[in-house]
Amino acid sequence: MANFLVWCVWAVAAFACVASALGVVTFRNPFFSALSLIGNLASLAVLYLLLGGEFVAAAQVLVYGGAVMVMFLFVIAYLGDRTGEAPWAGGPSWQLVGTVLAASALLVEVIVAVGLSTGGELSHSAHVTRSFGSPEQIGRLFLTNQLIAFEVTSIVLLVAAVGGVVLGSHARVTAVEPPPPHLIDEAALVGAGAEADARA
Amino acid sequence: MHGPDVSWYIALAGLLFATGAVGVLVRRSPLIILLSVEIMLNGANLALIAFARHLGNEQGQVFAIAVMAVAASEVVVGLGLIVAMGRRNVELDVDKLRTLRG
Amino acid sequence: MAGAAWVCLLTPLAAVLVITLAGERLSRRGAGYLSTASTMVSFAAAIVAFVIMLGESSDARIHGTTAYTWLSAGPYSFGLSLLTDQLSVMMMLIVAGVGSLIVAYSVGYMEGEDEERRYFAYMSLFVFSMLLLVQSGNLLLLLAGWGMVGLSSYLLIGFHQERPSAIAAAKKAFVMNAFGDATMALALFLLIQHTGRLDFAGVFASSPTHGTVANLIALGLLGGAVAKSAQIPLHTWLPDAMEGPTPVSALIHAATMVTAGVYLICRCHPLFEYAPKVQDVAAGLGAVTLLMAGLIALVQVDIKRVIAYSTMSQIGYMFVGVGVGAYPAAMFHLMTHAFFKALLFLAAGIVIHALAGEQDIRRMGGLGRVMPFTRTVFWIGALALAGMPFFSGFFSKDAIVGATMTRGWYGYCLFAACVLGALLTGLYTFRLVFLVFHGERSEFAREHLHVPESGREGPFSMLWTVAVLALLSLIGGWLQWTQLWHPLTDWLDPVAAPTADPSDTQEWIATVSALVAGLAGIGLAWAAYVKRSVRIPKPVALFEKKFYWDELYDAVFYRPADLISRGLGRFFEQPVIGGSIGDVRDGFRAGAGEVARVQNGLVRAYVLALASGVAVLAVVFLTNR
Numbered sequence: 027m028a029n030f031l032v033w034c035v036w037a038v039a040a041f042a043c044v045a046s047a048l049g050v051v052t053f054r055n056p057f058f059s060a061l062s063l064i065g066n067l068a069s070l071a072v073l074y075l076l077l078g079g080e081f082v083a084a085a086q087v088l089v090y091g092g093a094v095m096v097m098f099l100f101v102i103a104y105l106g107d108r109t110g111e112a113p114w115a116g117g118p119s120w121q122l123v124g125t126v127l128a129a130s131a132l133l134v135e136v137i138v139a140v141g142l143s144t145g146g147e148l149s150h151s152a153h154v155t156r157s158f159g160s161p162e163q164i165g166r167l168f169l170t171n172q173l174i175a176f177e178v179t180s181i182v183l184l185v186a187a188v189g190g191v192v193l194g195s196h197a198r199v200t201a202v203e204p205p206p207p208h209l210i211d212e213a214a215l216v217g218a219g220a221e222a223d224a225r226a
Numbered sequence: 227m228h229g230p231d232v233s234w235y236i237a238l239a240g241l242l243f244a245t246g247a248v249g250v251l252v253r254r255s256p257l258i259i260l261l262s263v264e265i266m267l268n269g270a271n272l273a274l275i276a277f278a279r280h281l282g283n284e285q286g287q288v289f290a291i292a293v294m295a296v297a298a299s300e301v302v303v304g305l306g307l308i309v310a311m312g313r314r315n316v317e318l319d320v321d322k323l324r325t326l327r328g
Numbered sequence: 329m330a331g332a333a334w335v336c337l338l339t340p341l342a343a344v345l346v347i348t349l350a351g352e353r354l355s356r357r358g359a360g361y362l363s364t365a366s367t368m369v370s371f372a373a374a375i376v377a378f379v380i381m382l383g384e385s386s387d388a389r390i391h392g393t394t395a396y397t398w399l400s401a402g403p404y405s406f407g408l409s410l411l412t413d414q415l416s417v418m419m420m421l422i423v424a425g426v427g428s429l430i431v432a433y434s435v436g437y438m439e440g441e442d443e444e445r446r447y448f449a450y451m452s453l454f455v456f457s458m459l460l461l462v463q464s465g466n467l468l469l470l471l472a473g474w475g476m477v478g479l480s481s482y483l484l485i486g487f488h489q490e491r492p493s494a495i496a497a498a499k500k501a502f503v504m505n506a507f508g509d510a511t512m513a514l515a516l517f518l519l520i521q522h523t524g525r526l527d528f529a530g531v532f533a534s535s536p537t538h539g540t541v542a543n544l545i546a547l548g549l550l551g552g553a554v555a556k557s558a559q560i561p562l563h564t565w566l567p568d569a570m571e572g573p574t575p576v577s578a579l580i581h582a583a584t585m586v587t588a589g590v591y592l593i594c595r596c597h598p599l600f601e602y603a604p605k606v607q608d609v610a611a612g613l614g615a616v617t618l619l620m621a622g623l624i625a626l627v628q629v630d631i632k633r634v635i636a637y638s639t640m641s642q643i644g645y646m647f648v649g650v651g652v653g654a655y656p657a658a659m660f661h662l663m664t665h666a667f668f669k670a671l672l673f674l675a676a677g678i679v680i681h682a683l684a685g686e687q688d689i690r691r692m693g694g695l696g697r698v699m700p701f702t703r704t705v706f707w708i709g710a711l712a713l714a715g716m717p718f719f720s721g722f723f724s725k726d727a728i729v730g731a732t733m734t735r736g737w738y739g740y741c742l743f744a745a746c747v748l749g750a751l752l753t754g755l756y757t758f759r760l761v762f763l764v765f766h767g768e769r770s771e772f773a774r775e776h777l778h779v780p781e782s783g784r785e786g787p788f789s790m791l792w793t794v795a796v797l798a799l800l801s802l803i804g805g806w807l808q809w810t811q812l813w814h815p816l817t818d819w820l821d822p823v824a825a826p827t828a829d830p831s832d833t834q835e836w837i838a839t840v841s842a843l844v845a846g847l848a849g850i851g852l853a854w855a856a857y858v859k860r861s862v863r864i865p866k867p868v869a870l871f872e873k874k875f876y877w878d879e880l881y882d883a884v885f886y887r888p889a890d891l892i893s894r895g896l897g898r899f900f901e902q903p904v905i906g907g908s909i910g911d912v913r914d915g916f917r918a919g920a921g922e923v924a925r926v927q928n929g930l931v932r933a934y935v936l937a938l939a940s941g942v943a944v945l946a947v948v949f950l951t952n953r
Binding site for chain 1: 939940943946947950
């Protein structure tokens, strides 16, 4: 019974996961893409729970869903019309073909690689206790074996925060300088952008 | 262990990864590309967690948390870039941003 | 003994290095004094070696000393070795002695010259090279010295770099000498092949004693000697070499370098004795040269060219001497010739110096009254050259002439040539003397001759050196009078025993004939140029054009080479080589252009490349577990 239940939950979560991933990639409106990603994160959290990673699942929802996706949505809102284009529009034609080939190749390889290296062992997972994946365990690991990873990660976060601030700060523009010509295609945008900058 | 074997989870992770890769390669908006990269990272995370469960070793989960932190930082920087570009009215089209050419 | 030899050799080299490295820090005068001093030290060392050798018994006089193994390859090894024996000591004394006098003369002659330091560095380089040549203990080192004297000659002939004629003359000399070097090198190759060594004793013992190889070896060496000593057919460079400063002409092209060929033949006389035909050829070349040069000298109007052709002619005598096997006689003539020829050149230098560079004898005349010292020494040199008794030339030339009579009918032809040559010698020499020093003072001379207030005809350094040479020309010949006393022949006997042994009668016939011919020549000159009783015929074009040798070489060698090189340049070098380089360049450009198309700036393309790369790598890693 329990097995069947788990299978059901797994099937639903897996289906949601794949569907939302495809949604992210195909939606024209970036807002919908972001929402799909939230769905993806949620279904992944369920899968993590199934795998005994409680803390990770919670962290996933909180960090990814709560922070990262919020940022994404903010930016999408800010950019509004300027955000995007039709998914399959433009680009060289070999791009598409090459892409599909490469992606499928990667998929097949992952499966083959894992299959070859593990043989039949994947069916016999280790037996784990109830405290597997608990915050206690994770915390202990972070502060003993993986201390360096912990510290380095915090530095990375710090750097990213600083970078974010720098990137987001208003450039002290005394004279309105037009963007370099090779970065934009229509010179018409220059005037509009310059006024917007001067007002901001 | 109840439910599917670890191999099912791995297959799912591979699928996620491939989907994310397709998104990166095909979409032209940097924003969507960033989202697709997130999907790829999540796929890797899923694989990590699955193997952690398989081997009974939580280090995989620790690794996954670190990946999450890095992903967050990367998103911060990426979005900052996109906002900066948007402010300067640079068209957000990856095909148009071509100055790094030989 | 070894120490003396090394000091003799290396002191001039030290002078070269010091002058070169000191550069501007050494004054011009200082360079001159340093060069002179080093050559004199060299001479002193040679005297020391000579004195030591005198004290030894005559079979113990051969000394070899090796510094280290210079070249070693497989079974062959050649050392940096010096040979000090009777022959080389004689040459050391001549080279260093006459050399030091000439370098001392140069201090006065080259005064005020801008590039004086370079001149003295080159002069010391030459002295070193010549000493290396005569002191070398094996043929390889001799070849090195040979080449280096050629180099010094080139540098000194072309000393006045701003004159294109000087540069051309230097190149001509070097190229003709290079030809001789090549034949010599071929001979050395043959020697190595057949004997495996190049040291003199070993070579003479194991070289083939007859047959084609022996002839070829001797011919190769003869080629080198002919080039260096300006004999027919490689003689055209010597008159042009007069472009160099007069002391250079005296040292290199009269006293020492041009006699290197004679030294070579004397040193390698066993090899020549193994090839008697080649020796006869040498004698024949000498005889022809002696006549031809004498005839040309009759019509030359440049004072230095007359003396240059005279040198050519006298070396012809020396070649006749070695050709018939009279090695001591030839070496004796080499020595006396060094004295009086250097004297003549240096005295001519005094005249040229006083006339501020004028060398045309038609513009000179009557200088004897204003320059008595020069006139006297010039007379001494001229009498020695003409072989008048008891000046030095008399003794040495007659010894050679006497030796020619021992060779049968060929020898008699040589004898006739030598006697005729004596007549010509007297004629052209005294033509020069009378035209320059006697008669009325020419208009040019009256205007341009400036004798300084001190009354001296030139700087002191020029005068005392010339005086010493005049003394040597007077008494140097008394060293040997073959019929009566012959210390030189005895001295050289262990290393260069003569194979010609004329009887006393033949000697006397030779002496008398040469003397009569010489006197006839002088008398003819007197009659023509002083008394004006004999009409001077117009110069024959043949003589004036130097027997058309230059024109011949121009047509046979220069024109075709020029044509070929220009043709090659146009049809091969430009299109093929230049073009191929251009094509390589274009090809690379095009290729790079194609490769650069990968970097199109499209981010997605780069990412695709990344993804594809990862896919391929994954396959690779999977298959190579």
